[in-house]
Structures are given as C-alpha cells and as structure tokens.
Amino acid sequence: MNQLQSMRVxxxxxxxxxxxxxxxxxxxxxxxxxxxVADLEARLGTRLLNRTTRRLSLTESGRTYLERVRHILDDLEGVEQMVVARNHEPVGTLRIVAPVVFGLHSLAPVVQSYAARYPDVMPDVTLADRHVDLVEEGFDVGILVARHMRSASIVTRRLTTGSMTVCATPAYLAQHGMPTRPEHLLKHPCLSRPSEQGGEERVFSGPDGEVRVRPVNAIAANNTEMLRQFALLGMGVAILPSYLIRRDLASGRLVPLLNDYRLPQIEITIAYPSRLHLPAKVRTFIDHLVEHFQRAGEPARDARIVAAAKPVADALAGTDDPAVPALSREVVRRLPKASRTRIVESSQV
Incomplete structure (x- = not known):
C-alpha cells in the first residue's frame, strides 16, 4: 500500500x-x-498502537513515530501549497530566450511592462542567434524567428509576422542609382547574412509573378544589427527586417526599395515546453506578449512606415540625375523634416 497514505491514516x-x-x-x-496501520507496523518491524477492546493507545515507538511523521506531513503540505500557489499566481524566475536583434528592438518594452504588472516574477532574458533546445536548456518561454529552436516536445503559438525590406541610404542611391526590379540587385553590392543562415536566393512576388535572384554579397555578417550599421554607412543595398529599420525608414536615413515587390514574411512564434500544468508565470507572460503585439499592430505599422517613406524612393527613381538636385519639390515638401534633410545632404555627395 501507499506508504504516504498509510502515514496519514x-x-x-x-x-x-x-x-x-x-x-x-x-x-x-x-x-x-x-x-x-498494519502495513506500517510490518514495514517498521514494531508495534505503533496498543489495541484493546475499549481503546487504542500509542506505544513509545508510536509516540516517537507520530511526532516525526506529523512534521513530515506538515512540511509536505506546505510544499504542495507553495507549488500550487506558483502554478496559480505569477511568481519566481521566468527564463526567456529570443533572437538578439528581435530581443533588443522589440522585446524590451514587453518585458518592462510585464515586470511592472507582475512584480513577483523576475524575468531572466537570454539573447541568442543559434538553435536552442528549450527543454534541455531550461527555458520557460522562447521566441522564434524563422524557427531557430529545437525540441520535439515544445508547443508553439503564432505571435506576429514581420516583413523584409530592401533598403539603402539616399547618398548611396544618389551615387549608384536606384534598383527598380529584383534583377537590378545583381548590379549592386548587397549586405546580407551568410548563405548558411539566410540563404543566397531571394524570392520576390511582384506584378509579373515570382522573381528569383541571387544577389552578390559585398559584406556578410551573422547579425542583422551589424548589417544595418553597414547599410547606414552607405556600403550597399541591404535586406533587413522592417522592425529593425522602422525608425530609419521614418526618418529618411534609409529608403525602401522595390516597393512593387514583396519578400516572404517572417513568422514570429512563441514556444514553451508543454500545455500541461502551465505555470502562471508562463501563462501570463504568453498572454502579455500576444496582447502587446496585437495592440502594437506591428505588420500594419511596418506597411504604413514603408508607405510614408515611399515618396523618397519614387523621387529618386524618377530622376536620371545621380546628384538628385532635381527631386520634385512637391514630393520633398511632403516628407518629414529629417527626411528632407537627408535628401538635401545626399544630393550634395
């Protein structure tokens, strides 16, 4: 019989x-x-209770055993209550893993608002651009961009989607010209991740259907923030996640290219070890993540920002003069002040 139950009895x-x-x-x-009781006595090899027809009484061994067992059962009940509380109330350390660039540019505000909402949870964030085994490495929640995670037992939930944007600086475009079709990328130095991480072939969807090109890398880097820095230095045409360059597009530091074409979207997914007995800290963080990105409407916002920056690209594409001084005054007038400044500066390069 169950020894713990026998002790309770x-x-x-x-x-x-x-x-x-x-x-x-x-x-x-x-x-x-x-x-x-008989099983307990047989296991211990001693009598715990004196039995008569009228009453029961503890033996000396029984009194000693009762005192110790009562402490054990009280401790066990306390542990069970603590575990149950942790499963129903958000508390403890929450281990989160996410890709480096996504974590730096999109995750920090979510973690900050979650920590303020649930002060008894301590977020422990790891940023890694490698394949992660969520279960083996002991993470509670993972965020996947393009499926950088390994484990057959994990549960996934779609968080949002991101878009990829082809872009360059106004100064670079003023000097080297504007690519207007995917094939034109073959004539430009491209900034991209190494082929084993991002793949060399790019598949665009456009007015004439699918277009496949293999741009030639001028510089490769395994970190998209580094590629962004190269792009801002005017070193070539970059293909970057829109969430990474949103402010650069809005300010005019980078110009979106090939606006009639689209690259496949990036799936951003939440992963966690199991649906069974999900701790409150994990459940509430997942709900908080989903709520944050639904409220932010990131894919739609990306599209609005690209659309806002599109007049810069249209103006650059519409002139044959690489110095760009003949940009349409009406187009430039509609741009944010920072964007107009960038165009003026690039026209003087």
Missing amino acids: FVKVADLGSFVGAAGALDLSTAVVTRH
Whole structure:
C-alpha cells in the first residue's frame, strides 16, 4: 500500500483514538484503515498502537513515530501549497530566450511592462542567434524567428509576422542609382547574412509573378544589427527586417526599395515546453506578449512606415540625375523634416 497514505491514516487514527473514527473522517472502510496501520507496523518491524477492546493507545515507538511523521506531513503540505500557489499566481524566475536583434528592438518594452504588472516574477532574458533546445536548456518561454529552436516536445503559438525590406541610404542611391526590379540587385553590392543562415536566393512576388535572384554579397555578417550599421554607412543595398529599420525608414536615413515587390514574411512564434500544468508565470507572460503585439499592430505599422517613406524612393527613381538636385519639390515638401534633410545632404555627395 501507499506508504504516504498509510502515514496519514496512522496520524488520523492516533488523533481520534479510533479506527472507526479515522475511517469515517477519511471516507475509507475500517478494514482499509486497519490494513494501512498494519502495513506500517510490518514495514517498521514494531508495534505503533496498543489495541484493546475499549481503546487504542500509542506505544513509545508510536509516540516517537507520530511526532516525526506529523512534521513530515506538515512540511509536505506546505510544499504542495507553495507549488500550487506558483502554478496559480505569477511568481519566481521566468527564463526567456529570443533572437538578439528581435530581443533588443522589440522585446524590451514587453518585458518592462510585464515586470511592472507582475512584480513577483523576475524575468531572466537570454539573447541568442543559434538553435536552442528549450527543454534541455531550461527555458520557460522562447521566441522564434524563422524557427531557430529545437525540441520535439515544445508547443508553439503564432505571435506576429514581420516583413523584409530592401533598403539603402539616399547618398548611396544618389551615387549608384536606384534598383527598380529584383534583377537590378545583381548590379549592386548587397549586405546580407551568410548563405548558411539566410540563404543566397531571394524570392520576390511582384506584378509579373515570382522573381528569383541571387544577389552578390559585398559584406556578410551573422547579425542583422551589424548589417544595418553597414547599410547606414552607405556600403550597399541591404535586406533587413522592417522592425529593425522602422525608425530609419521614418526618418529618411534609409529608403525602401522595390516597393512593387514583396519578400516572404517572417513568422514570429512563441514556444514553451508543454500545455500541461502551465505555470502562471508562463501563462501570463504568453498572454502579455500576444496582447502587446496585437495592440502594437506591428505588420500594419511596418506597411504604413514603408508607405510614408515611399515618396523618397519614387523621387529618386524618377530622376536620371545621380546628384538628385532635381527631386520634385512637391514630393520633398511632403516628407518629414529629417527626411528632407537627408535628401538635401545626399544630393550634395
């Protein structure tokens, strides 16, 4: 029989001084209660209770055993209550793993608002651009961009989608010209991740259907923030996540290219070890993530920012003069002040 249950039965018999009373209190038969106590005595090799027709009494061994067992059961109940509380109330350390650039540019505000909402949870964030085994490495929640995670047992939930944007600086375009079709990228130095991480072939969807090109990398880097820095230095045409360059597009530091073409979207997914007995800290963080990105409407905002920057690209594409001084004044007038400044500066390069 179950030793822990036998210990509970013994304590109840000792407290009530009766097998019948303990049976009623525990909703067991008297025979089962008697068997539990007999099994304990057989396991210990000693008598715990003196039995007479009128009453029960503890032996010396029984008194010692009762005292220790009562402490054990009290400690066990306390542990169970603590675990149950942790499963129902957000508390403890929450281990999160996410890709480096996404974490730096999109995750920090979510973690900050979550920590303010649930002060008893301590977020522990790891940023890694490698394949992660969520279960083996002990993470509670992972964020996947393009499936950088390994484990057959994880559960995934779609968070949002991101878009990829082909872009360059106004100064670079003023000097080297504006690519207007994917094939034109073959004539430009491109800034991209190494082929084993991002793939060399790019598949565009456009007015004439699917277009496949293999741009030639001028510089490769395994970190998209580094590629962004190269792009801002005017070193070539970059293909970057829109969430990374949103402010650069809005300010005019970078200009979106090939606006009639689209690259496949990036799936951004939440992953966690199991749906079974999900701790409150994990459940609430997942809900908080989803709520944040639904409220932010990131894909739609990306599209609005690209659309806002499109007049810069249209103006650059519409002139044959690489110095760009003949940009449409009406187009430039509609741009944000920072964007107009960038165009003026680039026209003087």
